[in-house]
Amino acid sequence: MSAKPKDTTDIVAGLSMMAAAAFFGWHTAGLEIGTSLRMGPGYFPMVLSGLLFVLGLIILLRSFGREDDEPFGKVAWRGLLFILPAPIFFGLTVRGLGFVPALFFTTLIASQASMRMRPLAALILAVAVTILSTLIFSYGLGLPFRRFGPWLGM
C-alpha cells in the first residue's frame, strides 16, 4: 500500500484515453495529412488524436496527490458475460438460422445475466418475446427478415 493518495479511477481513465489516442494516432500515420488549405483525410484526426492524448495526460497527472472520491464499486461480471454476447450471437445467426430461432436464443442468452432468472421462466420469456416480436416486426411491420434460415434446411 502506498502512502501517497492517488485517484485510481482517474489514472485508469487517463491511461485509457492516451491509449485510445495512440490507437487513432497510429492509424492516422498511413493517411495523407495535407496542408491547412487542402486538408487530407488525416489532418483532422491527427489534431484530435493529439488533443485526446494531451487531455489524457493531464487527467493522469492530476490524479496523483488526490484521494479517490468514489471507489470503483462492483463489476457486473455475470452481466458482461451474458449481455454482450447476446447481440453478437444475433448478428452471427440471424442470416443462417433465420429471425425466429436467432431471436429465441438471443433472449435466452441475455436472460442468463441475472442470477434471479429461473430456467423455466427464462424459457417462457424467450418463447413469448420471440412470438410477439415475430408477429410485430415480421408480420406487422413487414421487416424483410427470413423467419427461418438456410441452416435449418428450409
Next chain:
Amino acid sequence: MELFSNLALGFSVASSLENLAFCLIGVLLGTLIGVLPGIGATATIAMLLPITFQLEPVSSLIMLAGIYYGAQYGGSTTAILINMPGESSSAVTAIDGYQMARKGKAGTALALAALGSFFAGSVSTFLVALFAPPLTAVALKFGAAEYFSLMVLGLVMSVALAHGSVLKALAMVVLGLLLGMVGTDIYTGAPRFTLGITQFADGLNFVAVAVGVFGIAEILRNLEDEHDRQVMTKNINRLFPTREELRQMIGPVLRGTGIGSILGILPGGGAILASFASYTIEKKVSRHPEEFGKGALAGVAGPESANNAGAQTSFIPLLTLGIPANPVMALMIGAMIIQGIVPGPNVVSEQPALFWGIVASMWIGNLMLVVLNLPLIGLWVKLLSVPYYVLFPIIMAMCSIGVYSVNSNSYDLFAVAFFGLLGYVMSKLRCEPAPLLLGFVLGPLLEENLRRAMILSRGDPTTFLTRPISATLLVMSLIVLVLVFMPQIRKRRDEVFTESDA
C-alpha cells in the same frame, strides 16, 4: 397572418387519422419504455427508431417526436415514484417529487408534473412556430465557417452540462469526434480507422453506438446490484390537485416555461440545464426555501415545466440549422437522413407540410399525454413492479432487432456489443456518454465544414474570426469554457449536480 395559415396547414397534416394514430402510438410507446427503469429517452428512441423506417417521413418523425416527449414524461413518473430519474433532465424532479410521494402525495406530484409539462409544451410549441421561420432566414446566411463555430459551441455546451470532471467530458467529446471519423473520407475516398472491415466503410452505425453506450451500459450498471426497488404504489392519493395547490404552481410553471424555452434553444443539452436553472431559481424566490428537498411543490412544477419547454424548443436548432441540440435530436437527424430529408434551413421552404406537421403534432402529442396518462398512471405504476430480470432480456431482444433492421448489417450488432462494453467502462471511470455521442454525430459535419471553410478562405484560419456570426459563436464557446474552469463556478456546478444525485 402567415403564421396562422402555416399552423393550419400543420394541424391539417398532423390531425389526419393516420398521423394521429402514429402520434398516439409514439406517445404510448415512449411513456411505456420511459417508465421502465434503466432506460432513458435516448436509448428508447434508438431502439424504436427502426420501427419508423417503413412509414412516411412525416408520420415517422411525428411518431419519433411522440416517443421523445412520452419518454420524458415516463422519466418523470419513475423519478417521482421510485426516485430513479429515467434521464438526466428529470433528475431534479426526483429531489422533491420523491419526497412528495413519501408524504403520500404521489398523485399530486404526478398531476403537477403533467399539467406543468402540458402548459410549458403548449407555449413552447407556439414559440417554435413563431421563431423557426425567421431563424431559417438567418440560417440560410450561414456558411461553412459559421456552421463550424456553431457546432463548436454545441460541443462546448455539452461539456459544460456533463456531470463530473470537465476534463473528462472534453476528452469524451474528442473521442466521440474521432469515432465519427471512422469510415470513408468524403473528399478522397480513403478508408479511415475501419481496420480493413468493409462493413464499416459507411462509418459506424449511430444507432448501434447510441444503443450500446446508453442502453446496454445502463443494463450492465443495473445488473451490478440486483436489489428490489421501493415503489411508492400504495399511497397514491387523489390525482387532481386542490385549488390551493393549483394556485401555488402558477408562478413556478410560468418561470419554468420561460427559462426552459430560452435555454432549450442553446445547443448542447438545454433541457437538462433548464431544469437545474429552474430549480435554483424557485429555491431563491420561494418564501419557504427550507421546504426544498423535502417535498416542495414548486420544486416539481418549475423544473418539469422547464425541461418540457426546453425539450420542445430544442427542435428549433434541429429544424432550422440541422444541428442537434442533444443526443435525442442527433437521433432525429439520423431518422431524417434515412428518410431522405436533409436537415437544415431548406426543410421549412421545401417541405412545409412536413415542418408544420411536426410542429403541430408536438402540441397534439402533449395534449394526448395529459389526457391519457393521468388516467393511466395506475397502469404505469403496475409496470414498475415488473421485476428487472424480466425486463432486460426483452430490451436486449428489441435492441438486437432494432439495430439489425437499420442496415441488415451483422457488424452493427458487433458494434453494439463493443460500445456496450465501452459505455460500461466509461461509466466505471465516471466519464459521461452524452458528450461522446454528440461528438460522434457532429464529427463528420464538423470536419466537412472545417475543410470547406479552409478551402473557401484559401487556407487562412482567421476566417473563423473575421466573419461576425462565426466570431460571436466562438467567443461564446470560449466564455462557456472559461466559466466552467473558473473555480467559483466549478464549485457551484458541483453543488448543483451533487444535489441531484442525492
